[in-house]
Amino acid sequence: MNSSSSTVPSPDFSGLWIPLVTPFRDGAVDHAALARLTAHLARTGIRGVVVCGSTGEAAALSKEEQLACLRTVAAHAGGLPLIMGLSGYHLPDTRACVQRLAAHDVPPLGGLLVPAPHYVRPGQNGLRAWFTELADTSAVPLVVYDIPYRTGATLARETLLALAAHPNIRAVKDCGGDPGKTLALIRDGRLQVLAGEDAQLFATVAQGGAGAIAASAHVHTRRFVAVLDAIAVGDLARARHAWHPLVPLIKALFAEANPGPLKALLAAQGWCANELRAPLTAASGSHARHLRGLSGALAAAD
Numbered sequence: 001m002n003s004s005s006s007t008v009p010s011p012d013f014s015g016l017w018i019p020l021v022t023p024f025r026d027g028a029v030d031h032a033a034l035a036r037l038t039a040h041l042a043r044t045g046i047r048g049v050v051v052c053g054s055t056g057e058a059a060a061l062s063k064e065e066q067l068a069c070l071r072t073v074a075a076h077a078g079g080l081p082l083i084m085g086l087s088g089y090h091l092p093d094t095r096a097c098v099q100r101l102a103a104h105d106v107p108p109l110g111g112l113l114v115p116a117p118h119y120v121r122p123g124q125n126g127l128r129a130w131f132t133e134l135a136d137t138s139a140v141p142l143v144v145y146d147i148p149y150r151t152g153a154t155l156a157r158e159t160l161l162a163l164a165a166h167p168n169i170r171a172v173k174d175c176g177g178d179p180g181k182t183l184a185l186i187r188d189g190r191l192q193v194l195a196g197e198d199a200q201l202f203a204t205v206a207q208g209g210a211g212a213i214a215a216s217a218h219v220h221t222r223r224f225v226a227v228l229d230a231i232a233v234g235d236l237a238r239a240r241h242a243w244h245p246l247v248p249l250i251k252a253l254f255a256e257a258n259p260g261p262l263k264a265l266l267a268a269q270g271w272c273a274n275e276l277r278a279p280l281t282a283a284s285g286s287h288a289r290h291l292r293g294l295s296g297a298l299a300a301a302d
């Protein structure tokens with residue numbers, strides 16, 4: 001891929017994407033649980049899945065474990081497109097990972113979800129060079145993951161707009177916390193803007209965003225899909241009716257470090273063990289009870 005080419009067809013990142021949790025059991029990745037959860041979610045009307053995002057505890061997985069997760073998900077996603085998360089702060093190593101993900105023994109990907117390099121806090125020129133180098137290297141389009149509160153690096157509006165000119169950068173997962181930047185990107189129209197903060201899903205998509213990558217949509221998934229579908233056809237009353245009851249649950253799912261609360265709820269529903277890898281920890285017992293109550297009430301209303 002070369003940034004001077006302009007003939008790359010635009011892939012479609014619209015709709016609801018689930019950034020999958022990585023189930024663990026006794027310290028190891030529980031591939032049987034991952035397969036079952038993937039197959040279940042693939043039948044709910046979602047657009048696709050993200051493997052090894054923040055919700056997938058990618059930072060606690062070895063590279064081989066990450067590839068093994070990708071293979072399990074690919075085998076059970078029913079042909080849905082897959083996005084692979086890829087973070088780093090060492091450019092040659094990260095570029096090598098991008099190349100590895102294009103190898104013939106890796107399942108085909110629809111895109112790569114790439115945050116700014118963490119810890120280093122480069123300036124805007126450095127951030128621009130980072131994404132340009134990786135987009136030049138990648139065989140599949142990049143979704144820029146704008147999440148300053150995790151990386152320590154803020155992508156300025158101008159930087160994102162400059163990156164939008166790259167033919168292999170096609171979407172942004174917006175956790176930027178700046179409504180003005182979100183709207184500027186939507187109005188610019190070159191990048192598909194995906195809500196990355198679950199609580200912002202309605203506002204982003206109602207303003208013209210393309211969709212969402214939302215961890216909370218592991219549960220009550222069809223209701224999330226219904227929100228996006230109703231907004232897409234301009235039926236705001238139906239969209240609000242589906243959305244409003246989700247808001248307290250979304251808030252509770254992020255009241256402790258993600259994916260602790262989510263895994264507690266998925267465990268209560270029998271999808272996986274309530275196990276995280278250090279330094280993340282399981283949600284507190286009282287919070288897990290609170291989540292079960294919220295989800296139960298929502299299920300009764302579904």
Ligand SMILES: O=C(O)C1=N[C@H](C(=O)O)C[C@H](O)C1
Binds near residue numbers: 053055215216
């Ligand atoms: O893994 C993801 O992708 C997501 N991560 C966010 C986070 O935990 O910071 C939340 C969002 O729902 C999806």
